[in-house]
Amino acid sequence: xxxxxKEDLNETQIKIMEAAMAxxxxxxxSGARMQNIADNAGMNKALLHYYYRNKESLFKQVxxxxxxxxxxxxxxxxETEIDFESKLNKLVKSYMNYLIEHRQFPLFLLNxxxxxxxxxxxxxxxxxxxxxxxKFYNELCQSQKxxxxxELNPAHIIVTIVSLVVFPVAASNxxxxxxxxxxxxxxxxxxxxxxxxxxFLIKALLKK
Amino acid sequence: xxxxxKEDLNETQIKIMEAAMAxxxxxxxSGARMQNIADNAGMNKALLHYYYRNKESLFKQVxxxxxxxxxxxxxxxxETEIDFESKLNKLVKSYMNYLIEHRQFPLFLLNxxxxxxxxxxxxxxxxxxxxxxxKFYNELCQSQKxxxxxELNPAHIIVTIVSLVVFPVAASNxxxxxxxxxxxxxxxxxxxxxxxxxxFLIKALLKK
DNA sequence: GTCTATAGCGGGATAGAC
DNA sequence: GTCTATCCCGCTATAGAC
Numbered sequence: 001x002x003x004x005x006k007e008d009l010n011e012t013q014i015k016i017m018e019a020a021m022a023x024x025x026x027x028x029x030s031g032a033r034m035q036n037i038a039d040n041a042g043m044n045k046a047l048l049h050y051y052y053r054n055k056e057s058l059f060k061q062v063x064x065x066x067x068x069x070x071x072x073x074x075x076x077x078x079e080t081e082i083d084f085e086s087k088l089n090k091l092v093k094s095y096m097n098y099l100i101e102h103r104q105f106p107l108f109l110l111n112x113x114x115x116x117x118x119x120x121x122x123x124x125x126x127x128x129x130x131x132x133x134x135k136f137y138n139e140l141c142q143s144q145k146x147x148x149x150x151e152l153n154p155a156h157i158i159v160t161i162v163s164l165v166v167f168p169v170a171a172s173n174x175x176x177x178x179x180x181x182x183x184x185x186x187x188x189x190x191x192x193x194x195x196x197x198x199x200f201l202i203k204a205l206l207k208k
Numbered sequence: 209x210x211x212x213x214k215e216d217l218n219e220t221q222i223k224i225m226e227a228a229m230a231x232x233x234x235x236x237x238s239g240a241r242m243q244n245i246a247d248n249a250g251m252n253k254a255l256l257h258y259y260y261r262n263k264e265s266l267f268k269q270v271x272x273x274x275x276x277x278x279x280x281x282x283x284x285x286x287e288t289e290i291d292f293e294s295k296l297n298k299l300v301k302s303y304m305n306y307l308i309e310h311r312q313f314p315l316f317l318l319n320x321x322x323x324x325x326x327x328x329x330x331x332x333x334x335x336x337x338x339x340x341x342x343k344f345y346n347e348l349c350q351s352q353k354x355x356x357x358x359e360l361n362p363a364h365i366i367v368t369i370v371s372l373v374v375f376p377v378a379a380s381n382x383x384x385x386x387x388x389x390x391x392x393x394x395x396x397x398x399x400x401x402x403x404x405x406x407x408f409l410i411k412a413l414l415k416k
Numbered sequence: 417g418t419c420t421a422t423a424g425c426g427g428g429a430t431a432g433a434c
Numbered sequence: 435g436t437c438t439a440t441c442c443c444g445c446t447a448t449a450g451a452c
Binding site: 027028029030031107109110111113114115117120121124129130133152153155156159160162163164166167168170171173174175177178179189192193196200203204 | 236318319321322328329332360370371375376386397411
Binding site for chain 4: 252
């Protein structure tokens with residue numbers, strides 16, 4: 001489906017992609033420097049341009065990888081056939097764990113999509129993200145008809161779930177600063193939330 | 209309290225600050241261009257450097273203004289003496305309305321603090337933000353002792369509230385893209401959430 | 417396929433006239 | 435206080451040797 005399969009990359013390209021991802025995640029598109037990427041990949045700037053025509057096309061590759069990686073796991077969970085409450089639980093737990101391991105992803109995406117919204121269209125068009133959402137949306141409607149979930153515009157329910165899961169990760173640097181705690185303390189805090197969020201959601205969204 | 213009072217600025221400085229805020233909010237520090245700021249302020253680049261030594265000091269001024277503006281309203285609400293549930297309601301409603309009018313603020317802050325965490329320390333030290341948080345935190349603990357609010361690390365409760373309020377605004381561009389809806393449709397959606405969020409919080413957090 | 421060298425320009429900053 | 439002109443570095447990108 002995607003023309004960029006990790007298996008098709010040679011060793012040099014892999015080194016480039018790793019260094020590029022680190023740099024773009026850290027600094028964003030406009031803050032990133034091709035020189036830094038070359039240095040961290042252990043090679044020359046010219047070689048970056050040999051494999052990827054320019055900064056923008058290298059960035060697009062990184063952006064696409066991040067977006068696809070973030071959504072592929074989501075898709076897997078949503079595709080599995082279990083009852084809604086279990087799925088909600090699994091979704092939150094798996095996704096929190098994933099985000100804790102990839103803390104830079106949410107803010108990176110929020111930011112780059114804000115600066116350059118067209119980029120999503122290009123990547124989104126070739127992905128199956130919207131199908132995945134549709135499936136979850138429909139399951140949610142079904143659960144509402146069954147009387148399991150409260151009556152409320154499903155979009156609000158989805159935004160609520162995503163807010164609770166994604167924001168604490170996207171804002172981790174801000175929160176650690178304001179609350180004056182260490183990264184590892186905040187890590188513990190996020191671990192606790194893995195159990196707390198589903199409890200909240202069940203209390204607030206499910207009819208019992 | 210702050211050495212930068214809006215009243216102390218002359219007309220030129222006001223024009224600079226307006227143009228600078230627009231540019232920095234739109235592009236971030238590294239993407240912003242002094243030339244654009246000068247153009248939009250209707251003046252010359254050199255004049256920017258006359259009033260603000262360099263790009264960084266101009267940025268810091270903008271950053272400080274945004275941070276202080278965002279927290280001053282919060283402080284006002286938290287200072288008022290009403291019961292916890294009413295305060296929670298008021299907090300969410302006022303803040304959602306504020307954020308809808310200043311949609312760029314959350315992502316701007318998340319992002320710039322991530323890129324350059326030290327900047328907060330400099331601005332935070334001279335503000336009363338931490339006192340405000342402490343007050344809210346203490347009130348929350350008191351409500352827990354009274355048996356109004358469920359037993360749970362207050363930090364989790366605060367992060368939950370902030371997530372629900374801030375994320376939908378910070379992610380507005382992403383959400384409108386993915387859900388394929390217009391800005392004005394999303395504006396309606398956010399208006400709806402002003403009533404939905406308190407309902408959610410009361411169900412999830414209060415003992416009834 | 418990988419390197420060195422360099423073109424070329426964009427952008428922050430400053431000198432100096434008025 | 436505001437302008438024009440210009441410096442000069444940093445960065446993307448390319449030419450060309452090996």
